[in-house]
Amino acid sequence: MFKRILIANRGEIAVRIIRACREMGIESVAVFSDVDRRALFVRKADHAYPIGAAQASESYLNFEKILDVARRSGAEAIHPGYGFLSENPRFARACAKAGFKFIGPSAESMEMMGSKTRARQNMKKAGVPFVPGSEKGLESPEAAEALAAKIGYPVMLKAAAGGGGKGMRLVRDPKELRSALDAAQSEALRSFGDSEVYIEKFIENPRHVEVQIFADEYGNTVYLGERECSVQRRHQKVMEEAPSPIVTAEMRHAMGEIAVKAAKAAKYANAGTVEFLVDQQRNFYFLEMNTRLQVEHPVTELVTGLDLVHLQIRVADGEKLPIKQEDISVRGHAIELRIYAEDPDNNFFPSPGRITRLISPSGPGIRRDSGMYEGWEVPLEYDPLLAKMIGYGETREMAIDRLRRALAEYFVGGIKTNIPLFRRILLHPDFRTGNIDTGFLDRLLADRRMEMRRNQHRLGRALRVRSRCDDLRSADRWEGAQG
Numbered sequence: 001m002f003k004r005i006l007i008a009n010r011g012e013i014a015v016r017i018i019r020a021c022r023e024m025g026i027e028s029v030a031v032f033s034d035v036d037r038r039a040l041f042v043r044k045a046d047h048a049y050p051i052g053a054a055q056a057s058e059s060y061l062n063f064e065k066i067l068d069v070a071r072r073s074g075a076e077a078i079h080p081g082y083g084f085l086s087e088n089p090r091f092a093r094a095c096a097k098a099g100f101k102f103i104g105p106s107a108e109s110m111e112m113m114g115s116k117t118r119a120r121q122n123m124k125k126a127g128v129p130f131v132p133g134s135e136k137g138l139e140s141p142e143a144a145e146a147l148a149a150k151i152g153y154p155v156m157l158k159a160a161a162g163g164g165g166k167g168m169r170l171v172r173d174p175k176e177l178r179s180a181l182d183a184a185q186s187e188a189l190r191s192f193g194d195s196e197v198y199i200e201k202f203i204e205n206p207r208h209v210e211v212q213i214f215a216d217e218y219g220n221t222v223y224l225g226e227r228e229c230s231v232q233r234r235h236q237k238v239m240e241e242a243p244s245p246i247v248t249a250e251m252r253h254a255m256g257e258i259a260v261k262a263a264k265a266a267k268y269a270n271a272g273t274v275e276f277l278v279d280q281q282r283n284f285y286f287l288e289m290n291t292r293l294q295v296e297h298p299v300t301e302l303v304t305g306l307d308l309v310h311l312q313i314r315v316a317d318g319e320k321l322p323i324k325q326e327d328i329s330v331r332g333h334a335i336e337l338r339i340y341a342e343d344p345d346n347n348f349f350p351s352p353g354r355i356t357r358l359i360s361p362s363g364p365g366i367r368r369d370s371g372m373y374e375g376w377e378v379p380l381e382y383d384p385l386l387a388k389m390i391g392y393g394e395t396r397e398m399a400i401d402r403l404r405r406a407l408a409e410y411f412v413g414g415i416k417t418n419i420p421l422f423r424r425i426l427l428h429p430d431f432r433t434g435n436i437d438t439g440f441l442d443r444l445l446a447d448r449r450m451e452m453r454r455n456q457h458r459l460g461r462a463l464r465v466r467s468r469c470d471d472l473r474s475a476d477r478w479e480g481a482q483g
């Protein structure tokens, strides 16, 4: 087994990986930028090395600096976490060339899934259902018009090098197709250095359901159930849960088999996620594959009882998968809340600064994966994810009740967070019945804006004063309890 692993990441995910290393008797090596010198993950790692300026290109995205620390520290493997270099096939190759094991899939698998058109061609070959449309880049406006007419409007134009919502255009009217194609191609060129754009039939108000898969380096591949990720805003996920409230045992089996087929077509190894769009008739379509450990992996860990990071490390070390499909079952329900340093009352503007007080919940059925501590200053340079809180229970209702209880215990002073938003979501009738699609959060926020506008005329000031009092009351209660 590896003796020492370098973690090419920061924040809560670096802490998560350090914990797995500690449990497995492996030494952890952190790398950190100038603004992360005092971060929690730096304090928790066995070894820590500075790698440069806050700007990611100078530190967390810099191959040379990371590989130089890997050599100097005596690390044998590199875990990329999520984001940053985690889905970069050139980095995976550079690790191998320098003699370090990249904990993730091969560069070839990443390349195949990185191009959405290549992925669609391969899914077609493998018999995986995907959203109707083209499997090649659009050659001309005429070809695009002919294809769109065949598929039927509305259609979506997407960048082949995109994913995660960048470079998409919705076209409802044939008259708009040419200009949309023009715009999509130049945006794709600007954003990704590749103008290739393809077309898909548009699915109205889909759900986003994804299947966790896991494979060893000998072709053994299993699925670990699904996650429902429809509660999102601007392609930023806010909550995830497992299992999905709409997925039946039969549907889980069918989606799982398809996800394994997709992974095998990519000769996939290690942890991966196959994303599906699910329409209102519960038809599901392959959307894309994420070739990394995901932010929301804990909900799958809670309902399957597996530790995905342990498994990643073991499989990267050449072990065979220790589990078979028939050993895997989904039990209970888990819901994750992503705690961001942002202000829900000010258009979710980032809210960096010093955490002056931190009161963290715990107790039955609550897991927290956090990168923050009291007194730490949240830098503004990176993704504002501070922590994840995951509620678990025998049933979905139980998980919701536990999260509501834990939210009432949570207090983060000095900065704004989206914690108040979760109180509203967990009380919303559509959320409580599991009636959520990718438009749910936008609708909830639009309702809120209407309500706020109505109130502002009459008692806007009173409301603002009261919400400040709520914060103070919460802090007082805690201080009171301290004696």
Ligand code: MV4
Pocket: 131, 156, 163, 164, 165, 166, 200, 201, 202, 203, 204, 206, 207, 208, 230, 232, 235, 277, 287, 288, 438
């Ligand atoms: C779509 C779609 C509807 N029809 N494709 C957005 C992110 C990117 N990964 C794919 N996305 C979508 N693709 C077709 N043909 C709707 C979305 C979409 C979405 C997808 C997943 C999660 C949240 C979303 C929010 C808005 C739109």
